[in-house]
Amino acid sequence: MLAETIAAIRSADPQAVADARAHQDRLTKPRGSLGVLEEIAVRLAGAAGVSPPPMPGPAALAIFAADHGVYARGVSPWPQEVTVQMVANFLAGGAVANAFAAQAGVSVTVVDVGVAADLPGAPGLVDRKVAYGTADMTQGPAMTADQVLQALEVGVSVARELVAKGARCLITGDMGIANTTASAALVSVFTGKDPAEVTGRGTGIDDETYGRKIGVVREALRVNALSGAFEPGEALRALAAVGGFEHAAITGFILGGAAARVPVVLDGVIAGAAALVAAALAPASADHCVAGHRSAEPGHATALAHLGLRPLVDLELRLGEGTGGLLAYPTLCAAVRVMHEVATFDSAGVTEKSV
Amino acid sequence: MLAETIAAIRSADPQAVADARAHQDRLTKPRGSLGVLEEIAVRLAGAAGVSPPPMPGPAALAIFAADHGVYARGVSPWPQEVTVQMVANFLAGGAVANAFAAQAGVSVTVVDVGVAADLPGAPGLVDRKVAYGTADMTQGPAMTADQVLQALEVGVSVARELVAKGARCLITGDMGIANTTASAALVSVFTGKDPAEVTGRGTGIDDETYGRKIGVVREALRVNALSGAFEPGEALRALAAVGGFEHAAITGFILGGAAARVPVVLDGVIAGAAALVAAALAPASADHCVAGHRSAEPGHATALAHLGLRPLVDLELRLGEGTGGLLAYPTLCAAVRVMHEVATFDSAGVTEKSV
Secondary structure, eight states: HHHHHHTOOOOOOHHHHHHHHHHEEEESSSSTTHHHHHHHHHEEEHHHHHHSOOOSSSEEEEEEEOOOOOGHHHHHHHHSTTTHHHHHHHHHHHSSSHHHHHHOOOOOEEEEEEEOOOOOOTTTTTEOSSSOOOOOOOOOOOSHHHHHHHHHHHHHHHHHHHTTTSSEEEEEEEEEETTHHHHHHHHHHHHOOHHHHHOOOTOOOOHHHHHHHHHHHHHHHHHTTTTSOOOGGGGGHHHHHHOOHHHHHHHHHHHHHHHHOEEEEOOOHHHHHHHHHHHOOGGGGGGGEEEEEEOHHHHHHHHHHTTOOSSSSSOOOOOOOTHHHHHHHHHHHHHHHHHHHOOOHHHHOOOOOOO | OOOHHHTOOOOOOHHHHHHHHHHHHBBBBOTTTTTOOOOOOOHHHHHHTTSSOOOOEEEEEEEEEEOOOOGGGGGOOSTTHHHHHHHHHHHHSHHHHHHHOOOOOOTEEEEEEEESOOOOOOOOOOOOOOOOOOOOOTOOOOOHHHHHHHHHHHHHHHHHHHHOOOOOOEEEEEEEETTTHHHHHHHHHHHOOOOOOOOTTTOOOOOHHHHHHHHHHHHHHHHHTTTSSOGGGGGGHHHHHHHHHHHHHHHHHHHHHHHHTOEEEEEEEHHHHHHHHHHHGGGGGGGGEOOBOOOOHHHHHHHHHHOOOSSOOOOOOOOOOOHHHHHHHHHHHHHHHHHEEEEEHHTTTOOOOOO
């Protein structure tokens, strides 16, 4: 499933990109006056292979939930059972992601890809548990080679299922206590930055915990022989070594969306780390990604810069769940809507400026 | 009408602000993890005088259109008739503001407060023309004392009418060839910055025109004896001297919204300049304003800093029409929705982090 998905991913279509740029310049607005929105609309045209690109709706958020063996190393002040409790909160509609999704008209799917407890079945919960949390990455690989493939395929299949049900935009979400630690390790490996540069305070930790967290990331890289130069062919090994089940699933989700030519809106640092892995596996996948926001995590900005993505929202969010992607979604729709609905200078009888 | 409106404006309610902050801290998310959105929700609670604040919907965009005598000085490469043509485009639904408003579910009202031509009547067009454009501000005051009051009252009455029809959020919009020149003059007067620091390239001008534009702003300030220290009591005189009809109307629109305790989302530099005037007339009016976006105009950032407002959107837009405010509106709704719909740690049975 993975090889076939990667093989189906096309890079941006240069003709659609050129057509979209030309179309933007005919619309009744000064050239370039929509700033980043013009670039986003052009980007989506390239990804879709047609200008104007289709409206990116309806949209579907998938929240991939999992636990992390590295939690045992004291990298988070939150009890690990919060992962389970928040899954219940998502399913009951009480989390911030639910409020944002309701505001934006986006469906919410919660996927258990590796929560460290049995979850009661519930409408909206998709049970694709690979294991009860990853192993501690400071003791060896967090996932086996088989587990990482399973988790990747969970993401691909969830993307396929949502697209089959009509989704024309996918938004990444995540829940997993300690998952910013794994994200920092992945960002360090895939961008070559030192762990101290890409490790952040997650949802809120004190100086002592922060120092420990950086040390834990460094140790995980050393133990897994990932401290040195990184070979592209090692992407899967690196993901298995220091990633989480939700990172692997989101990587697959991105690849699945890209293969279906459906844009994928990335949320925060967890998605940014996953997008780095996806780009290592299939460089053209980045053409199908839109950076929803820039989180307060330093590794996120590093990941986006590496991917050449500019975030639409920059409001110091550090929550995860897909909240940054959800906030960006109406802006994405507005950017594309302009291409479909705005009059041209000719059609509206508006005079262009003198040169 | 103006005095009565100003007298009705209340500053932020400290109890509602405190209640909103306490409520934010009980919600199932790490404290502060919604960044700027938490501050915005708290701000709206203070403005409304109640926590949680009411949902800011439905929302109404009012586009105030007018022409400028200073156009004769060659400050814009666009023909002046584009103001009329774009009004027709708004009414036909073909402008970017229409597409963004449709996306966000916002109504559009177009107000002729001083377009330099007779406009055919049309559904959605409100005729409140004060005059056929302002006078050239480099020859003397752009508006008479009577005209500026008329235009202010147009804005107040449009705000009142929209609120009476059910609007619970007002969004400012503007159309007027050469109106960034008047905006730069107002921002210079009300913030004390040199014209060269606050004058921008509007919707797109070359170096020669840009140099001329700065000189024109400087000349207008000198001719109208506004180059020196500014006295707060001079706000109306300054507005009349170097403002436009749409600046005066938007000033009134802000005051009218603030008096009705309905939040006003500011668009770009025209609204920023108007908000400076409104704050000079009624300092508490700023508590009811939300900065929709930061435009590419340097004077806009200056105005927002002076008002203590942080923009929600920062995507290099330089179009006007209300487009920046419209893009910000879903984010505003999301921020308030969180206060109404997200579960508390207690109600959802989610464990808080250890201190």
